[in-house]
């Protein structure tokens with residue numbers, strides 16, 4: 001069984017989780033879900049990076065301790081991933097004891113091996129900020145915050161002998177074209193390595209910074225934040241010689257944003273080499289999201305937080321958009337209009353309609369059970385659909401090996417398009433009107449059911465909630481497996497339930513983009529006087545039976561206390577007649593009588609519904625039949 005260990009960056013706790021964090025985490029989640037589907041031994045890690053002077057300063061500004069500050073922000077990340085359905089196996093915090101222990105172990109190991117020495121560190125320092133500024137951060141020789149000149153100060157610090165690994169690192173990267181991807185980041189790093197590599201300062205004096213992990217060999221210093229943070233990928237597995245570390249570490253792959261390539265591609269391999277640990281298998285670098293063409297920033301007020309979309313459209317829709325829209329490794333643009341276009345075109349029209357069409361056809365034309373295909377009827381177009389499913393599966397596999405989520409989705413949507421065209425060309429509803437073509441109809445319905453079953457597996461990494469609903473509707477219990485994507489596995493006789501409302505279309509409203517984000521038009525107001533015209537009553541169901549020749553309707557005999565009457569209700573797909581007898585329900589008593597399938601209905605039963613779920617309204621206390629509801 002192949003082993004696959006994937007990490008996201010650990011997110012710095014100086015900001016709440018936004019679109020950028022969510023994208024990397026969702027992409028990693030899609031990848032591990034795919035590897036699990038393929039049967040790999042998978043481990044998936046995310047977490048938070050919590051030390052350093054930025055956090056110490058932010059905590060001071062907020063008037064809380066650095067630990068309290070880190071606790072609060074770290075919790076928002078953990079909660080966000082939970083609400084987005086992220087399937088991480090572990091969540092590491094760099095303030096946890098298990099992490100600090102391994103950091104100190106690694107430092108001690110390097111110290112004992114002579115890989116670390118005490119030297120002099122010089123830099124541009126602002127006494128107002130109490131921190132060093134890098135050349136890049138300095139504006140006109142001044143502190144960007146205080147607008148006053150920086151001072152060059154020198155202090156004693158510990159250094160890791162990184163320079164001695166320069167030639168080794170260049171050779172290691174050159175020998176492995178796939179180590180850093182996309183290739184332009186590999187080229188950038190090789191370019192950077194043409195200049196002499198400096199030793200890395202790995203400590204800060206505690207007189208300046210308390211908020212870090214003390215060095216095990218000199219507790220007047222704390223560990224530099226990068227040296228601390230990178231080790232999370234190992235420390236989360238346990239002790240360096242633990243069974244879990246031996247099992248997963250040789251297979252580790254890191255997914256990161258492009259702002260942190262240098263520490264991951266230069267410091268980290270040198271640290272691992274010095275500590276006698278395997279270098280990661282690959283470093284996958286993602287691009288940035290712009291928002292409506294602009295950089296996402298607090299000052300522009302355009303920071304996108306996932307709940308703005310997931311609360312209205314669901315996790316799947318948000319995941320789908322991010323994975324489909326960004327070519328992994330390049331920058332992409334997020335806009336409300338693009339989101340809605342993809343939602344309506346790809347999810348509502350293509351996928352949602354297909355799932356609803358096919359399950360409805362099987363329920364209505366085959367009694368809700370997958371019919372047996374006929375080997376002779378329509379062999380050509382069935383084999384075309386089978387081939388399309390195989391192409392989708394093969395291309396998804398190739399794309400996922402490249403972390404090309406957009407290509408995997410394009411391939412799956414090709415297949416969805418082929419199935420939609422198959423419904424249009426075969427016209428099962430027309431075949432159903434010709435009894436002599438029953439074998440053809442059964443063959444078509446089988447092929448459609450089988451196509452949905454395949455989609456219920458292939459879609460798992462990308463829209464996991466929808467994939468589950470598809471498999472449930474098709475009576476496919478248990479954990480899905482990629483090995484089940486073999487045409488013909490769907491057993492005839494499998495019960496099928498209608499799946500409606502998978503991705504309800506986003507209706508455009510006229511007020512403009514900000515106000516147009518609801519999925520259904522708002523009902524207009526009714527006056528109390530109008531509402532009072534509706535006579536709502538508690539009723540008791542005395543008898544219930546199916547209406548002949550109707551799949552949806554039940555004929556109910558209800559008592560309103562003083563009188564009994566007949567009400568026809570469209571709930572046969574959700575309730576067995578026996579479940580209803582004796583039940584107290586709510587009815588509209590003064591509805592105009594109407595004839596439904598030849599039965600006169602005097603009143604209407606109230607029920608709520610959401611997607612495939614329908615529930616009849618019932619008072620939650622004992623009320624006599626005929627009691628008024630208002």
Ligand SMILES: [Zn+2]
Nearest residue numbers: 126129143146
């Ligand atoms: Zn300053």
